[in-house]
Amino acid sequence: MTAPWNRTVLLGEWRLLWRDPAAWVALVLLCLALLGALAQGLAREQALAASLAQWADTDEAHMEAAADLAQRLERDGGEISNFRDPRNADVVGRRLGVQHLALPSTRLGALAVGQSDLHPAWHPVSLESRDRLLAEGELTHPRRLALGRFDVSFVVVFIAPLLLLGLLASVPAREREAGMLPWVVMQSGGFGSWLMGRVLPRLLLLLIPVLIVGTLAPLLQMSSDGTGGEGQTLARGLLWSAQVTGYLLFWAALALWVGTLPLDGARSALALAFAWLLFVVLIPSVSQVALDLAHPQPSRMAYVDAMRSATDLARAEGSDTLARYLEDHPELAGETVNLEDFFAQRLLVQQRVEAELEPLSAAFEGQRAARARQAAWMRLTSPALLTMDALADAAGTGEARHRHFMAQVHGFHAEWRSFFHPRVLSGEQFFDHDQVPGFVYEPEPLRQLWPRSALLLGSTGGFALLFAWLALRRCRSLPKVIGQG
Amino acid sequence: MIPAAVSVCRSAGAVGFEDLSAAALELIGLRKRFGDHEALAGLDLVVPAGSCYALLGPNGAGKTTTLNILLGFIQADAGTARVDGVDVQAEPARARTRIAYIPEQVQLYPRLSGFENLEYFHALGSSEAASAGLLRDCLQQAGLAEADWDRRVAGYSKGMRQKVGIAIALARRAPVMLLDEPTSGLDPQAAWELNNSLRSLAEQGVTMLMATHDLFRAREVASRIGILVNGRLQQEIDPAQVAGPELETRYLQEVRRVLGVEA
Numbered sequence: 042m043t044a045p046w047n048r049t050v051l052l053g054e055w056r057l058l059w060r061d062p063a064a065w066v067a068l069v070l071l072c073l074a075l076l077g078a079l080a081q082g083l084a085r086e087q088a089l090a091a092s093l094a095q096w097a098d099t100d101e102a103h104m105e106a107a108a109d110l111a112q113r114l115e116r117d118g119g120e121i122s123n124f125r126d127p128r129n130a131d132v133v134g135r136r137l138g139v140q141h142l143a144l145p146s147t148r149l150g151a152l153a154v155g156q157s158d159l160h161p162a163w164h165p166v167s168l169e170s171r172d173r174l175l176a177e178g179e180l181t182h183p184r185r186l187a188l189g190r191f192d193v194s195f196v197v198v199f200i201a202p203l204l205l206l207g208l209l210a211s212v213p214a215r216e217r218e219a220g221m222l223p224w225v226v227m228q229s230g231g232f233g234s235w236l237m238g239r240v241l242p243r244l245l246l247l248l249i250p251v252l253i254v255g256t257l258a259p260l261l262q263m264s265s266d267g268t269g270g271e272g273q274t275l276a277r278g279l280l281w282s283a284q285v286t287g288y289l290l291f292w293a294a295l296a297l298w299v300g301t302l303p304l305d306g307a308r309s310a311l312a313l314a315f316a317w318l319l320f321v322v323l324i325p326s327v328s329q330v331a332l333d334l335a336h337p338q339p340s341r342m343a344y345v346d347a348m349r350s351a352t353d354l355a356r357a358e359g360s361d362t363l364a365r366y367l368e369d370h371p372e373l374a375g376e377t378v379n380l381e382d383f384f385a386q387r388l389l390v391q392q393r394v395e396a397e398l399e400p401l402s403a404a405f406e407g408q409r410a411a412r413a414r415q416a417a418w419m420r421l422t423s424p425a426l427l428t429m430d431a432l433a434d435a436a437g438t439g440e441a442r443h444r445h446f447m448a449q450v451h452g453f454h455a456e457w458r459s460f461f462h463p464r465v466l467s468g469e470q471f472f473d474h475d476q477v478p479g480f481v482y483e484p485e486p487l488r489q490l491w492p493r494s495a496l497l498l499g500s501t502g503g504f505a506l507l508f509a510w511l512a513l514r515r516c517r518s519l520p521k522v523i524g525q526g
Numbered sequence: 527m528i529p530a531a532v533s534v535c536r537s538a539g540a541v542g543f544e545d546l547s548a549a550a551l552e553l554i555g556l557r558k559r560f561g562d563h564e565a566l567a568g569l570d571l572v573v574p575a576g577s578c579y580a581l582l583g584p585n586g587a588g589k590t591t592t593l594n595i596l597l598g599f600i601q602a603d604a605g606t607a608r609v610d611g612v613d614v615q616a617e618p619a620r621a622r623t624r625i626a627y628i629p630e631q632v633q634l635y636p637r638l639s640g641f642e643n644l645e646y647f648h649a650l651g652s653s654e655a656a657s658a659g660l661l662r663d664c665l666q667q668a669g670l671a672e673a674d675w676d677r678r679v680a681g682y683s684k685g686m687r688q689k690v691g692i693a694i695a696l697a698r699r700a701p702v703m704l705l706d707e708p709t710s711g712l713d714p715q716a717a718w719e720l721n722n723s724l725r726s727l728a729e730q731g732v733t734m735l736m737a738t739h740d741l742f743r744a745r746e747v748a749s750r751i752g753i754l755v756n757g758r759l760q761q762e763i764d765p766a767q768v769a770g771p772e773l774e775t776r777y778l779q780e781v782r783r784v785l786g787v788e789a
Contacts, residue, residue, distance in 0.1 A: 053638065053646030060637040221633035223599055227622060228694065229650040238650075 082151030108474035131384035134461035147437030148259035155438025209296035233516035294508035301515035336412035351397035431497035550733035556605035567757035580744035583754035589737035632691030636680035668693035685716030
């Protein structure tokens with residue numbers, strides 16, 4: 042196959058595009074959608090960064106205020122409720138010193154908001170149980186969640202393919218309808234290369250603005266923490282751009298293949314519209330249904346019910362629980378321990394409830410993990426699913442980075458508890474406000490990102506290659522392709 | 527070995543070919559069937575280099591099928607077809623490089639001008655960009671008025687598009703030109719201008735095979751006329767030897783004889 046993509050041919054294609062109103066409409070619509078999405082993403086990132094900064098300041102201020110008040114009460118005396126006393130380790134560890142751990146955005150965060158309801162960018166840590174903390178809520182305003190997410194990734198996954206297919210639906214159906222194909226093939230010497238020469242400029246027309254926006258976003262998000270430094274931003278940017286290119290190449294290859302079928306313009310447009318519906322709507326929906334059938338979500342009701350039963354039991358046993366605990370941990374049973382101590386009892390009741398729930402939690406976790414594994418396989422059924430995940434992953438708002446963050450949260454939670462538990466159980470007054478553990482987010486190493494991204498990008502590329510191969514195979518059967526067979 | 531085509535032509539009373547090695551087009555025992563319909567039933571035809579051959583015949587005689595086989599768009603069921611010595615069935619892409627083709631309806635991109643279309647289509651088949659001067663010469667030779675060169679093709683008549691098609695074929699500089707019903711739908715003036723262009727090409731040594739219904743135009747431009755009926759060459763005529771009315775009579779007689787149609 043020859044490649045007639047010399048300067049004059051490309052110039053001719055650009056002239057055709059330049060004078061085609063449909064190309065302008067597609068370009069303007071795409072640019073408007075991209076700019077709107079980028080503006081929304083940047084605003085979201087700005088609001089999130091402000092919220093996280095405010096939480097960090099507030100946490101620090103609360104701890105300083107608690108320390109000051111504790112010193113003042115100790116020095117000057119005074120009355121204060123036991124439940125607000127900053128000299129009480131339980132009060133500090135559970136209420137006054139609550140830490141809000143933040144997952145800082147990458148510089149590409151504005152490109153893919155991600156599932157912020159499932160993967161919140163912050164997590165409170167206190168002496169409360171993990172489950173209790175999970176139910177604390179989302180920083181984001183509910184209205185924002187209700188509006189859904191209109192971000193650049195959404196434009197790339199849903200809108201850009203539609204516009205691209207709109208531009209490609211008439212290639213080469215228009216030439217076929219006009220009886221122009223034999224003439225074109227005669228001139229070009231190769232139908233496949235001519236067709237690619239027609240498809241590529243249309244692909245570039247839409248791909249270039251997307252890549253420009255992808256480059257602009259990190260530049261406009263200079264204020265972000267940009268975890269991992271410039272190297273990581275560059276790597277994530279490259280992965281994001283590669284995935285976008287692979288995804289749009291897939292749609293171009295699909296259009297190329299449809300173009301080799303002996304269809305007129307209307308049928309070609311219908312076939313491409315169906316393909317969009319299939320890969321972007323139907324397959325993801327069916328995958329979701331199949332996933333729900335095979336691995337249903339763990340029942341929240343069953344969990345809450347079990348938690349209530351365990352809590353009732355532990356509370357009913359009250360001080361027996363504390364006594365049993367101290368028998369097991371005699372090193373903590375100092376003279377100052379008061380068996381009737383409310384705070385110590387509460388802590389131990391909580392621990393008992395957690396221990397009771399451990400098997401159920403493990404079963405639920407296993408169920409969730411199985412569901413996640415199945416979902417990972419099901420992504421392979423559609424390039425749209427692959428790309429949605431890949432773009433979020435590259436932008437740092439995907440599930441994997443959130444899991445990495447949550448592992449650190451759990452580690453910090455354990456550290457927090459191991460700091461406060463002995464102090465609560467000892468019943469001594471607490472003045473170690475300046476010694477409470479602090480949290481520093483450890484960025485996800487790139488070596489963890491590469492294999493995941495390679496899998497997603499490779500799978501998307503596989504889809505593109507499959508359709509390109511099908512198209513090239515059909516191009517070998519020239520009479521059928523040009524409608525003479 | 528003498529190709530069977532020669533004996534067929536001679537038996538039909540045609541002028542024999544003195545220099546077979548200079549044949550630009552050779553069709554030997556070409557057969558093609560579409561379902562129950564036999565489009566070509568062993569067609570033998572030789573067109574010497576530098577000559578203009580007009581293939582006349584009623585609808586369904588096999589003219590377009592013959593051209594499509596030469597263009598490599600259709601595979602023949604049997605027989606051999608060579609263009610400038612290249613077997614079109616074995617090497618269709620290589621054979622196409624030796625052909626310039628002008629379809630019945632020359633379709634161009636309406637949003638490009640005549641010159642831009644020429645530039646685009648020429649560049650499709652060439653790794654080197656042609657100079658603007660060369661392309662303008664081609665348009666001039668094809669007979670398109672200079673004032674129309676930079677106008678968008680959307681406003682062109684069929685005759686004007688046909689001229690751009692000829693210019694594209696000229697720029698291709700192929701030794702063989704295939705024309706499918708070139709005068710169909712043209713007004714007399716446009717048809718006359720087209721014939722002038724084709725005569726000029728013939729003088730330059732371009733070999734032409736033209737499938738047409740237009741007896742009178744064929745007689746004006748062709749150096750040989752073949753009457754194709756039911757996928758077989760029935761008779762070859764030297765147009766210089768017959769007058770227009772006689773050509774029509776012989777054509778009709780041949781068609782009626784083969785098809786069994788009453789006068």
